[in-house]
Amino acid sequence: MNINWAERMSCMENPAVKAILAITQRSDVISFAGGLPSARAFPVEGLAAAFAAVLNEQGAAALQYGISEGYEPLRAWVADRAGRQGIRCTAANVLIGNGSQQIIDLIARTMLDPGDYVALENPTYLSAVQVFKGAQARFLPIPLDQEGMRVDILAEQIKKVRPKFIYVNPTFQNPTGVTMTVERRRQLAQLAAEHEIPVIEDNPYGELRYSGEPLPAVKSFPGGDWVIYAGTVSKIVAPGLRVGWAIASETIVDKLATAKQLTDVLTNSLTQRALHRFVTEQELDQHIAMIVKQYRQQRDVMLAAMEEHFPSGVTWTVPDGGMFIWVTLPATINTNDLLPVAIEEEKVAYVPGTPFHADDSGYNTMRLNFSNSTPDLIRTGVARLGALFKRHLK
Amino acid sequence: MNINWAERMSCMENPAVKAILAITQRSDVISFAGGLPSARAFPVEGLAAAFAAVLNEQGAAALQYGISEGYEPLRAWVADRAGRQGIRCTAANVLIGNGSQQIIDLIARTMLDPGDYVALENPTYLSAVQVFKGAQARFLPIPLDQEGMRVDILAEQIKKVRPKFIYVNPTFQNPTGVTMTVERRRQLAQLAAEHEIPVIEDNPYGELRYSGEPLPAVKSFPGGDWVIYAGTVSKIVAPGLRVGWAIASETIVDKLATAKQLTDVLTNSLTQRALHRFVTEQELDQHIAMIVKQYRQQRDVMLAAMEEHFPSGVTWTVPDGGMFIWVTLPATINTNDLLPVAIEEEKVAYVPGTPFHADDSGYNTMRLNFSNSTPDLIRTGVARLGALFKRHLK
Numbered sequence: 001m002n003i004n005w006a007e008r009m010s011c012m013e014n015p016a017v018k019a020i021l022a023i024t025q026r027s028d029v030i031s032f033a034g035g036l037p038s039a040r041a042f043p044v045e046g047l048a049a050a051f052a053a054v055l056n057e058q059g060a061a062a063l064q065y066g067i068s069e070g071y072e073p074l075r076a077w078v079a080d081r082a083g084r085q086g087i088r089c090t091a092a093n094v095l096i097g098n099g100s101q102q103i104i105d106l107i108a109r110t111m112l113d114p115g116d117y118v119a120l121e122n123p124t125y126l127s128a129v130q131v132f133k134g135a136q137a138r139f140l141p142i143p144l145d146q147e148g149m150r151v152d153i154l155a156e157q158i159k160k161v162r163p164k165f166i167y168v169n170p171t172f173q174n175p176t177g178v179t180m181t182v183e184r185r186r187q188l189a190q191l192a193a194e195h196e197i198p199v200i201e202d203n204p205y206g207e208l209r210y211s212g213e214p215l216p217a218v219k220s221f222p223g224g225d226w227v228i229y230a231g232t233v234s235k236i237v238a239p240g241l242r243v244g245w246a247i248a249s250e251t252i253v254d255k256l257a258t259a260k261q262l263t264d265v266l267t268n269s270l271t272q273r274a275l276h277r278f279v280t281e282q283e284l285d286q287h288i289a290m291i292v293k294q295y296r297q298q299r300d301v302m303l304a305a306m307e308e309h310f311p312s313g314v315t316w317t318v319p320d321g322g323m324f325i326w327v328t329l330p331a332t333i334n335t336n337d338l339l340p341v342a343i344e345e346e347k348v349a350y351v352p353g354t355p356f357h358a359d360d361s362g363y364n365t366m367r368l369n370f371s372n373s374t375p376d377l378i379r380t381g382v383a384r385l386g387a388l389f390k391r392h393l394k
Numbered sequence: 395m396n397i398n399w400a401e402r403m404s405c406m407e408n409p410a411v412k413a414i415l416a417i418t419q420r421s422d423v424i425s426f427a428g429g430l431p432s433a434r435a436f437p438v439e440g441l442a443a444a445f446a447a448v449l450n451e452q453g454a455a456a457l458q459y460g461i462s463e464g465y466e467p468l469r470a471w472v473a474d475r476a477g478r479q480g481i482r483c484t485a486a487n488v489l490i491g492n493g494s495q496q497i498i499d500l501i502a503r504t505m506l507d508p509g510d511y512v513a514l515e516n517p518t519y520l521s522a523v524q525v526f527k528g529a530q531a532r533f534l535p536i537p538l539d540q541e542g543m544r545v546d547i548l549a550e551q552i553k554k555v556r557p558k559f560i561y562v563n564p565t566f567q568n569p570t571g572v573t574m575t576v577e578r579r580r581q582l583a584q585l586a587a588e589h590e591i592p593v594i595e596d597n598p599y600g601e602l603r604y605s606g607e608p609l610p611a612v613k614s615f616p617g618g619d620w621v622i623y624a625g626t627v628s629k630i631v632a633p634g635l636r637v638g639w640a641i642a643s644e645t646i647v648d649k650l651a652t653a654k655q656l657t658d659v660l661t662n663s664l665t666q667r668a669l670h671r672f673v674t675e676q677e678l679d680q681h682i683a684m685i686v687k688q689y690r691q692q693r694d695v696m697l698a699a700m701e702e703h704f705p706s707g708v709t710w711t712v713p714d715g716g717m718f719i720w721v722t723l724p725a726t727i728n729t730n731d732l733l734p735v736a737i738e739e740e741k742v743a744y745v746p747g748t749p750f751h752a753d754d755s756g757y758n759t760m761r762l763n764f765s766n767s768t769p770d771l772i773r774t775g776v777a778r779l780g781a782l783f784k785r786h787l788k
Contacts, residue, residue, distance in 0.1 A: 001619060001643055003592060004558070006507050013652050039454035047457070047664075048449040055442040060433035063441070063632035098492060098658035105657050113400050131656045164398070198397060225395060238457035240663030249395055258407050262525045263499050264492035268662050269634030270441075 007114075012134035017126065017355050023343055030381035032368040033349040035174070035323060041291040041371075042238045043282070050278040054270065062270045068261040069253065070096025070245070071272035077279055078231065078245050085206070086220030087229065093247050095256045096267045100204055100232040100244035103256075104128050106263070107165070107200055107228060107246070108135040110255045117163040121149045123326075123356035123365070125174045125202065128167055132358075137164070139358040144173070146317075148180025151187045158195060165198040165228075170218055172205040172322025175356045175367035179320055185218045193223030198252075202230045204244075205322035207288055210296035212320040225249055233275060235323070236288050241271050295323070301375040302368065302382060309386025311393055323371040326353075328364060333392060335366045341392075346384040401508075406528030411520065411749050417737055424775035426762040427743040429568070429717060435685040435765075436632045437676070444672040448664065456664045462655040463647065464490025464639070465666035471673055472625065472639050479600070480614030481623065481641060489647045490661045491654065494598055494626040494638035498522050500650045500657070501559070501594055501622060501640070502529040511557040515543045517720075517750030517759070519568045519596065522561055526752075531558070533752040538567070540711075542574025545581045552589060559592040559622075564612055566599040566716025569750045569761035573714055579612045587617030592646075596624045598638075599716035601682055604690035606714040619643055627669060629717070630682050635665050689717070695769040696762065696776060703780025705787055717765040720747075722758060727786060729760045735786075740778040 020033070054062050069075065075091035082089055097103045104127075112118070114136035120128070122141030132139070140163050142154045149168055158166075168188065170180035180188070192199045201218045219227035232244035246256055260266070278284070302325060306316055313330045327350075329335065335352040342348050353365025368385075370378060414427070448456050463469065469488035476483055491497045498521075506512070508530035514522070516535030526533070534557050536548045543562055552560075562582065564574035574582070586593045595612045613621035626638035640650055654660070672678070696719060700710055707724045721744075723729065729746040736742050747759025762779075764772060 001645055002590065003505070003646070003649075005649060006503065006505050006510075008507075009504055009649060009652070012656060036459055039458055042454045042457040044449055044453045044457065048446060051445045051449065052442060055438055055445065059438045060436045063436040063438065063634040064433055065430055065633045098662070101656070102658040109400065110403055111397070111400050113402075127656060127659075134653075134656055196396065238664075239459045239659075240457040242658060242660070242662045251395055252397070255397075255399060255403060258403070259528075262406060262495070262521060262528055263657070264496040264636060265521075265633075266636070268492070268636045268665055270632075271662055271665065 008134050008136055011136055012130060014130060014355060020339065020351065023340065023349070026343065029343055029347045029349050030373065030377050030384070031349040032370070032373065032381060033351045034369055034372055036372040037235050037239060038294065038372050041294060043278070043287050046278055046282045046287070047238070047274065050274040050282070051270070054273045054277055058273060062273045064269065066266050066269050068257045068266050070094065070267060071269065071276060074272050074276040077276060078247065082229070082247055086216035087224070087247060089247055092250050093253060095246045095253045095260065096272060097244050097246065097260065098242040098264070098267050099234055099239065100202060100230040101127060103230040103244050103246045104200065104202065105131050106256045106259045108132055110259050111164050111198070112137050117161050118165060118167055119154060119158065119163040120167040120358060121169065121173065122358055123175055123353060123362055124167065124358070125169055126355050128202065129356070129358050141358045144176065144178055146178060148173070148178055148184050149188070151184050151191060155191055158197065163197060165200055166192065167200045167202065168218065169202045171203050171215065172208065172319050174205070174322070175324050175353070176326040177317045177319025177322055177324050179215065182215055185215065186221045189218050189221035189223035189227060192226040196226065199227045200230060201227050204232045204235055207236050208292060208295060208323070209321040210292060210299055219247065228252060236284070236291065237275065237278065241275060243267065243271060243275055295371050298370040298373065298375060298378060301378045302370040305379050305382035309383045311386065311390045313393060314389055323369055325368045325370065327366045327368060329389065330393060331364050334363045336363060338388070338392065342385065342388055346388050348381045348384040350385070402528050402530055405530055406524060408524060408749060414733065414745060417734065417743070420737065423737055423741045423743050424767065424771050424778070425743040426764070426767065426775060427745045428763055428766055430766040431629050431633060432688065432766050435688060437672070437681050440672055440676045440681070441632070441668065444668040444676070445664070448667045448671055452667060456667045458663065460660050460663050462651045462660050464488065464661060465663065465670060468666050468670040471670060472641065476623070476641055480610035481618070483641055486644050487641050487647060489640045489650045489654065490666060491638050491640065492636040492658070492661050493628055493633065494596060494624040495521060497624040497638050497640045498594065498596065499525050500653045502526055504649045504653050505558050505592070506531050511555055512559060512561055513548060513552065513557040514561040514752060515563065515567065516752055517569055517747060517756055518561065518752070519563055520749045522596065523750070523752050535752045538570065538572055540572060542567070542572055542578050543582070545578050545585060549585055552591065557591060559594055560586065561594045561596065562612065563596045565597050565609065566602065566713050568599070568716070569718050569747070570720040571711045571713025571716055571718050573609065576609055579609065580615045583612050583615035583617035583621060586620040590620065593621045594624060595621050598626045598629055601630050602686060602689060602717070603715040604686060604693055613641065622646060630678070630685065631669065631672065635669060637661065637665060637669055689765050692764045692767065692769060692772060695772045696764040699773050699776035703777045705780065705784045707787060708783055717763055719762045719764065721760045721762060723783065724787060725758050728757045730757060732782070732786065736779065736782055740782045742775045742778040
């Protein structure tokens, strides 16, 4: 069977990533490769109560079709909670999708024609890079430092090539863990408005802060009308529920809803209602505090173990939140080549840095996840990585 | 705010359809316009038990990420049940999506480049037409008669222009209610294999049969390897759960999974597991028999009322199942123009036939839905339509 697939498929697929993820799944391996939240962090009982209550009280209404924008009370809750980050909006500015991955995809579909440019942090979220590649986009990769995306370099770049939009993950960035400073946020919003270029502010981890003070969203600054904010419950409630959202101008919400309607009509009605029940009637903040306490300990254990076991010449970020630490090795190490060795010899896995780079650079970097391993496994796994690095840096 | 949207957006949007659907929503109107299942047909208690059991017994596992292809036991159930239609397959041939709408969309994304041709019944499912338009496809509209798509005309057409795939809704077709005969099914599968052109067999209504004998799927005939079958629980359990599936060769499932992963990672884990619980432990066939009994009565009431109230010169299909009856009026009537009159003067709504036609023909046709109105409302609404037709045919 020989099928003539669409051209975008050759851009969308990355066999290297598939192969990487496959080998990191071995059950005898300590994996820092995934991006999974801890199953211990899921509010199973609270959700059970919410689903039961919604089916009992709302019955058939919770099982019928609904509008593509999403369940209005849930949209209102999203709008209200966004106020904590300084975003002023109403339910009319919110569209519910199947996780924030769908929000990124809907934005790509509504905005990108083949050959269009996307500006993004280099490195950035791997699956966003793949979505944009699938939309046959080209890239303006912008470096980031400890203060986040280099907005000054972005400003220079967009004078030369105008991107269709700017994609950023400003808070506890995936993969680096870096958080964009207030000043850079302000500059980015201003730059977007000045050039009339939309910004996608992807913020799946923002509520998982272990140190430092919460920062206002990029969307909260002057010019924020040009920002489309993407949020999700995947990391604060559960990813299996597949609920995320966009917060944007009504014009943009309307376009996203058109695409959403043809994509899959609407997001699971029952889940939207049960989730609304859960977040409004149960103690969500208390639940998040429990997750934060757990992940903070895991982060601290990982950082301490890295101090203890990683040889000199290896550097890493110290994230204030999120799920990832970013490691940079001396230029003599290629983490793509090292991965099979790490798995075979040390039974430990990570994600090599290259696929996070839209320009395929970063061969001497890697991402480590600390949310989905116990402190004991973290200590053991980091010690193994340290031993591996020492052998290969000799 | 002036955003430069992707080209596909100008193809995807149909303001006429939006306007039609908006005016059919008026609460004082008897609406035969929607395609909603009856809320009385939803197994609220059975689903409540299934969700409770899954959360209680599987806990966190039901809330975590999973593979893009879907929950393996649910895929195995789909494969097994497809055997009733003569389809031989395993879980490896199944991909779970958010309703069969997402299956159609994933197929369009993986196969269609701008300018590609799609062969389809004329008329056919409105939202499929819009998905293909959004993919910037062109059309080979193939007429259908009482035996379904004119496969002989299709065979002639594809000699001249090769379509990327053939989209059919062979059983209780939306919008006509027509069912493709066994002989045409056989011919279609053979034609597809002979020319190596995939067929999309979209079958959302197949289990809702009120008269006649069940027919084997197009995919069950020789050549069926070239058929991608799309199914859903929207009409036999509930649409708000957003669970549908593709059944196809493993090569195709693999491509669809790649697109699915970037689109929204996976379908709601908890819902997939609860649905699996429901369909395997509760009496699904008994539940479907209850729906069939209800809808059969509604169909019969609508057909009898049409006999009684519609003037001569008006013709309609007599469907053996599904949710729709297709009405053809004399050529002097334009159903697009008549709709506002129907709503204002008679407080009754339908969907005009034009948007179901990829070639924008069918101005004197309309679709009536009988699944979502009680027998009393059906009698009243059809009488109103009859009065309207009589006035306008004088």
